[in-house]
Amino acid sequence: xxxxxxxxxxxxxxxxxxxxxxxxxxxxxxxxxxxxxxxxxxxxxxxxxxxxxxxxxxxxxxxxxxxxxxxxxxxxxxxxxxxxxxxxxxxxxxxxxxxxxxxxxxxxxxxxxxxxxxxxxxxxxxxxxxxxxxxxxxxxxxxxxxxxxxxxxxxxxxxxxxxxxxxxxxxxxxxxxxxxxxxxxxxxxxxxxxxxxxxxxxxxxxxxxxxxxxxxxxxxxxxxxxxxxxxxxxxxxxxxxxxxxxxxxxxxxxxxxxxxxxxxxxxxxxxxxxxxxxxxxxxxxxxxxxxxxxxxxxxxxxxxxxxxxxxxxxxxxxxxxxxxxxxxxxxxxxxxxxxxxxxxxxxxxxxxxxxxxxxxxxxxxxxxxxxxxxxxxxxxxxxxxxxxxxxxxxxxxxxxxxxxxxxxx
Numbered sequence: 001x002x003x004x005x006x007x008x009x010x011x012x013x014x015x016x017x018x019x020x021x022x023x024x025x026x027x028x029x030x031x032x033x034x035x036x037x038x039x040x041x042x043x044x045x046x047x048x049x050x051x052x053x054x055x056x057x058x059x060x061x062x063x064x065x066x067x068x069x070x071x072x073x074x075x076x077x078x079x080x081x082x083x084x085x086x087x088x089x090x091x092x093x094x095x096x097x098x099x100x101x102x103x104x105x106x107x108x109x110x111x112x113x114x115x116x117x118x119x120x121x122x123x124x125x126x127x128x129x130x131x132x133x134x135x136x137x138x139x140x141x142x143x144x145x146x147x148x149x150x151x152x153x154x155x156x157x158x159x160x161x162x163x164x165x166x167x168x169x170x171x172x173x174x175x176x177x178x179x180x181x182x183x184x185x186x187x188x189x190x191x192x193x194x195x196x197x198x199x200x201x202x203x204x205x206x207x208x209x210x211x212x213x214x215x216x217x218x219x220x221x222x223x224x225x226x227x228x229x230x231x232x233x234x235x236x237x238x239x240x241x242x243x244x245x246x247x248x249x250x251x252x253x254x255x256x257x258x259x260x261x262x263x264x265x266x267x268x269x270x271x272x273x274x275x276x277x278x279x280x281x282x283x284x285x286x287x288x289x290x291x292x293x294x295x296x297x298x299x300x301x302x303x304x305x306x307x308x309x310x311x312x313x314x315x316x317x318x319x320x321x322x323x324x325x326x327x328x329x330x331x332x333x334x335x336x337x338x339x340x341x342x343x344x345x346x347x348x349x350x351x352x353x354x355x356x357x358x359x360x361x362x363x364x365x366x367x368x369x370x371x372x373x374x375x376x377x378x379x380x381x382x383x384x385x386x387x388x389x390x391x392x393x394x395x396x397x398x399x400x401x402x403x404x405x406x407x408x409x
Contacts, residue, residue: 009143009168009170010168010169010170010174010175011167011178011181011182012165012167012168013025013165013167013181014165015164015165019044019124019126019151019152020044020045020046021046021164021188022046022152022153022164022165022166023046023050023124023151024046024188025166025185026094026122026149026166026184027047027049027050027053027054028050028053028180028187029181029183029184030056030091030092030180031054031055032179033092033119033176034089034090034092035088035089035091036057036058036059036087036088036090036091037054037058037059037090037093037094038058038059038080038083038087038090038092038094038119039051039058039059039060039061039093039094040061040063040094041060041061041062041326042096042364042365042366043095045357048333048369048370051333052337054334055332055334056332056333056334057332058329058332058369059087059090060326060329060366061079061080061083061095062079062365063099064076064241064243065323065363065365066237066241066363069232069234069237069255069285070257070282070284070362070363070390071101071234071253071282071285071363072099072363072365073101073238073241074095074096074098074099074104074105074243074244075095075096075105075110076243077106077109077112078113080110080113080114081113084117085117090117090119092114092119092122092148093120093122094122094123094124095110095121095123095124097124097125098125098127098128098139098247099127100127100251100253100279100282100287100364101234101235101251101285102127102235102249102250102251102252102287103235103241103244103247104139104247104248105244105245106243106245107142107145107245108146111145114173115146115171119173120148120173120174120176120177121146121147121148121149121173122148122149122150123142123147123149125151125152126151126153127248127251128152128248135211137211137212137215137249138211138249143167143169148169148174148177149168149169149174149177149181150166150167150169151164151165152166152167166181207292211292213292214290214292215249215250217290217298218249218252218290219249220298220302221252221290221301221302222235222252224302225252225254225302225305230258230259230306231305232258233252233254234254234255235247235251235253250289250290251287252287252288252290253285253287254285254286255285256284256285256305256308257283257284257285257390259308260310261308261309261310262284263281263283263284263285263390264281264390266281266286266308267281270286273304273307274300274304274307276288276297276300276304282361282363282364283390283392284362284390288301323381324375324377324378324380324381325375325377326369326372327368327373327378328372329369329371329372329373330353330371330372330373331353331371331407332371333369333371335371336353336354336355336370336371336407337355337370339355340407341406341407342406343397343398343404343405344403344404345402345403346382346383346401346402346403346404349374349379349406350374350376351373351375352373352406353371353374353407353409354368354369354370354371354373354404354405354406354407355405356370356395356396356405357369357370357395358382358394358396358401358404359393359394359395360381360382360385360392360393361391361394362391366395368404371407374406379401382401382404383400383401383402385401386399386400386401387400
């Protein structure tokens with residue numbers, strides 16, 4: 001019986017320069033349908049770039065945050081429905097599934113909320129294993145669950161050549177998008193290149209076996225981490241969040257802070273001492289993924305994680321805080337991006353408009369975005385994260401968040 005994610009797309013665009021171009025195309029296509037893009041706050045940077053290109057207004061949706069591990073998960077359908085009820089002239093919705101930690105969103109519920117409001121649902125699947133449809137234990141693809149436009153990354157068309165795929169669904173909202181996506185592709189054609197559709201659709205006979213071996217390998221890693229008892233697995237807490245509909249079995253998010261070592265330190269030690277590179281890091285969590293064909297590294301990864309030192313037990317546990325409510329947006333991302341700006345002391349930035357995106361790790365979500373008002377709560381939260389041994393602030397004018405870049409009025 002075919003896996004549900006094997007559903008054929010209405011249209012597929014093959015992009016030889018990886019996923020960001022797909023996000024740019026999606027943003028360029030959206031203005032034909034409205035003036036506002038409702039976007040998950042921790043969407044890839046390329047989505048924000050797309051807002052700069054398109055000039056669209058943005059309504060930003062916060063994903064749920066797991067305070068225990070200091071990571072963001074997925075958007076709730078009820079929050080999306082509420083946002084759509086108050087937003088004006090929405091062109092489309094853009095969400096992320098799975099998350100970098102492997103949490104899978106309830107795509108049918110999100111699609112239902114979007115379609116009830118008469119708008120298409122776009123999904124970023126760049127954290128997802130590209131060998132979709134070849135194994136029943138992989139989460140079904142968003143396209144088969146009601147999404148209208150899906151960006152998938154890390155799809156090699158030829159040996160050593162990166163690529164991405166932009167897929168259009170079958171429903172009426174997808175049909176509304178088709179012409180404008182086609183025009184966006186024509187606009188970026190010189191950058192997009194073209195893949196080999198037949199090569200991209202080919203599933204090698206051994207693919208299912210390779211995926212099964214990778215799933216088994218990932219499960220061995222999780223078993224070993226649980227058995228050792230020092231570190232925690234983020235995925236073991238997914239059940240506490242009803243909006244998390246499933247888990248990507250090939251992604252392993254390890255809370256190293258629970259074992260006394262900052263995730264940034266753990267990443268450096270794994271790379272320098274063991275030649276192991278993790279896929280993502282935020283706060284006290286490192287994220288690794290097991291790709292089909294890479295299972296030979298399993299035991300080496302287990303040994304390397306267990307060998308991580310514990311200089312200060314529990315000193316690097318995740319911050320038990322929740323991000324503040326963002327300030328209102330008064331400029332589009334495009335307007336803020338091109339406005340004159342200057343760096344000011346954080347206290348002086350309160351009440352001013354941010355000229356840049358500032359992300360706090362944990363939880364790896366932008367706390368302020370271009371065009372949003374910087375609040376006193378935002379400044380205090382950034383200072384708290386920056387002062388933590390396991391915290392990092394990205395995008396501020398100063399790494400310790402004592403200076404922020406604001407629109408020069």
